[in-house]
Amino acid sequence: xxxxxxxxxxxxxxxxxxxxxxxxxxxxxxxxxxxxxxxxxxxxxxxxxxxxxxxxxxxxxxxxxxxxxxxxxxxxxxxxxxxxxxxxxxxxxxxxxxxxxxxxxxxxxxxxxxxxxxxxxxxxxxxxxxxxxxxxxxxxxxxxxxxxxxxxxxxxxxxxxxxxxxxxxxxxxxxxxxxxxxxxxxxxxxxxxxxxxxxxxxxxxxxxxxxxxxxxxxxxxxxxxxxxxxxxxxxxxxxxxxxxxxxxxxxxxxxxxxxxxxxxxxxxxxxxxxxxxxxxxxxxxxxxxxxxxxxxxxxxxxxxxxxxxxxxxxxxxxxxxxxxxxxxxxxxxxxxxxxxxxxxxxxxxxxxxxxxxxxxxxxxxxxxxxxxxxxxxxxxxxxxxxxxxxxxxxxxxxxxxxxxxxxxxxxxxxxxxxxxxxxxxxxxxxxxxxxxxxxxxxxxxxxxxxxxxxxxxxxxxxxxxxxxxxxxxxxxxxxxxxxxxxxxxxxxxxxxxxxxxxxxxxxxxxxxxxxxxxxxxxxxxxxxxxxxxxxxxxxxxxxxxxxxxxxxxxxxxx
Ligand code: ATP
Ligand code: MG
Numbered sequence: 324x325x326x327x328x329x330x331x332x333x334x335x336x337x338x339x340x341x342x343x344x345x346x347x348x349x350x351x352x353x354x355x356x357x358x359x360x361x362x363x364x365x366x367x368x369x370x371x372x373x374x375x376x377x378x379x380x381x382x383x384x385x386x387x388x389x390x391x392x393x394x395x396x397x398x399x400x401x402x403x404x405x406x407x408x409x410x411x412x413x414x415x416x417x418x419x420x421x422x423x424x425x426x427x428x429x430x431x432x433x434x435x436x437x438x439x440x441x442x443x444x445x446x447x448x449x450x451x452x453x454x455x456x457x458x459x460x461x462x463x464x465x466x467x468x469x470x471x472x473x474x475x476x477x478x479x480x481x482x483x484x485x486x487x488x489x490x491x492x493x494x495x496x497x498x499x500x501x502x503x504x505x506x507x508x509x510x511x512x513x514x515x516x517x518x519x520x521x522x523x524x525x526x527x528x529x530x531x532x533x534x535x536x537x538x539x540x541x542x543x544x545x546x547x548x549x550x551x552x553x554x555x556x557x558x559x560x561x562x563x564x565x566x567x568x569x570x571x572x573x574x575x576x577x578x579x580x581x582x583x584x585x586x587x588x589x590x591x592x593x594x595x596x597x598x599x600x601x602x603x604x605x606x607x608x609x610x611x612x613x614x615x616x617x618x619x620x621x622x623x624x625x626x627x628x629x630x631x632x633x634x635x636x637x638x639x640x641x642x643x644x645x646x647x648x649x650x651x652x653x654x655x656x657x658x659x660x661x662x663x664x665x666x667x668x669x670x671x672x673x674x675x676x677x678x679x680x681x682x683x684x685x686x687x688x689x690x691x692x693x694x695x696x697x698x699x700x701x702x703x704x705x706x707x708x709x710x711x712x713x714x715x716x717x718x719x720x721x722x723x724x725x726x727x728x729x730x731x732x733x734x735x736x737x738x739x740x741x742x743x744x745x746x747x748x749x750x751x752x753x754x755x756x757x758x759x760x761x762x763x764x765x766x767x768x769x770x771x772x773x774x775x776x777x778x779x780x781x782x783x784x785x786x787x788x789x790x791x792x793x794x795x796x797x798x799x800x801x802x803x804x805x806x807x808x809x810x811x812x813x814x815x816x817x818x819x820x821x822x823x824x825x826x827x828x829x830x831x832x833x834x835x836x837x838x839x840x841x842x843x844x845x846x847x848x849x850x851x852x853x854x855x856x857x858x859x860x861x862x863x864x865x866x867x868x869x870x871x872x873x874x875x876x877x878x879x880x881x
Pocket of ligand 1: 356357358359360366367368370371391554555556585586587588594595596597
């Protein structure tokens with residue numbers, strides 16, 4: 324499935340799995356990726372996907388895709404479909420092992436009854452405020468709920484009535500009966516079930532008015548599916564005693580083990596679903612797949628490849644320490660991939676016309692151009708060349724010092740894969756704006772430079788009679804600050820106002836008209852680009868610049 328074989332980096336979870344297998348604890352390793360369908364997947368999820376599916380792949384085991392769908396009011400089918408597409412796109416499959424936590428609603432209900440019968444769960448009628456009050460604090464133990472010592476028979480009866488819809492929202496909950504004095508607040512009789520009338524669940528419709536909590540659902544779902552290693556992020560570390568309490572007190576088929584690792588935090592972006600939802604709903608970006616979003620659909624539309632994202636996840640590794648990864652690392656991964664694989668093309672983003680005064684107006688020739696300077700297997704294409712060309716406005720200055728390796732008045736420059744030209748005349752409009760450059764064409768310079776004359780450098784170009792008009796979107800980082808919101812208090816105030824620059828007058832070489840959605844290229848001297856997948860018109864998105872311009876800008880400042 325993967326393009327290039329990789330040697331997985333060792334990490335502590337890999338070690339645990341390999342030790343468990345060596346000790347004969349499990350026949351095979353079985354993991355799961357458990358997204359909640361309340362948003363699109365982001366680059367942080369990729370870390371979890373690559374870990375879970377990758378472990379299973381490397382150890383010949385299995386990985387399930389399981390939707391953790393116990394919060395129906397925030398979840399929907401659009402998110403379910405998008406998540407499936409993104410996991411597949413990253414290169415992973417789940418065969419017939421697609422599950423929903425809601426598949427287990429009746430099992431979960433029966434397990435709740437088992438806890439009740441064992442005297443390990445009770446129906447509590449404290450309101451939310453009192454419940455908080457009774458729970459105590461980190462310094463003080465909690466107090467027992469007045470409903471804690473109801474008999475199993477009474478609890479069973481009340482729980483059945485909750486299920487039958489006989490009580491309003493918030494009037495009753497089912498709680499585990501563990502220890503109100505536990506130093507771990509998660510063990511102070513946590514809520515297992517709450518009443519939710521009137522919500523239509525995307526999988527189970529109106530069947531239930533009673534919904535189980537994540538902490539109850541997750542370990543049981545893992546056990547039912549035979550998951551051996553349940554990998555989650557560090558914020559669940561304090562929940563692990565509850566996880567263990569649940570699987571050890573119930574007659575579940577297997578005893579899965581929870582292991583925590585640190586989440587991915589990435590500089591210059593946010594990876595909280597709440598914030599990503601706000602960016603979309605408040606219109607700061609144009610949807611979940613806006614190429615500036617750190618979502619997998621946004622990165623895909625931006626031109627990222629699955630291989631680059633998997634490579635990134637390998638490079639960052641798996642540990643237990645919280646950190647913030649440099650955006651540059653992600654950008655380097657896509658540069659490495661595209662540098663090796665993306666065909667080269669010529670595109671002029673800000674065109675200015677060049678007229679070759681001594682080139683026959685009726686002539687046209689087709690100049691061979693390799694698609695990749697180091698990889699002849701990518702072949703070549705032919706660039707139409709004629710009397711009128713476009714070059715980029717940034718590649719011409721009337722006067723410049725020696726360091727300027729482009730076209731100047733009276734100076735010579737080579738056209739990429741083409742001839743040498745010399746600028747003889749600058750035509751301006753009434754306002755002094757440059758309209759055209761009249762240039763001299765040097766025949767016989769495809770192979771050699773003209774005798775005794777200095778060629779400043781090489782610039783790109785497109786035939787004005789053959790080029791295709793295109794729109795080019797120059798994307799930059801979505802935030803100006805490495806840790807958005809850290810200083811300002813509101814991540815929104817750190818949004819980069821220049822994260823999108825739209826160039827509507829670009830011209831690209833003719834073969835790009837046939838580019839397919841998301842097809843990726845290097846536009847020589849400009850960066851890596853891909854065809855936008857959501858526009859009818861010819862639109863290219865900049866994936867990343869050729870080099871790390873952020874590092875350069877910062878070092879120039881200092
Ligand atoms: P949020 O807390 O922003 O709502 P979440 O982490 O709860 O998001 P889920 O859909 O529940 O989102 O996550 C699915 C899986 O992906 C979980 O196992 C979660 O731990 C993991 N995950 C989510 N975000 C990250 C991240 N930034 N880095 C690594 N793993 C992550
Ligand atoms: Mg979650």
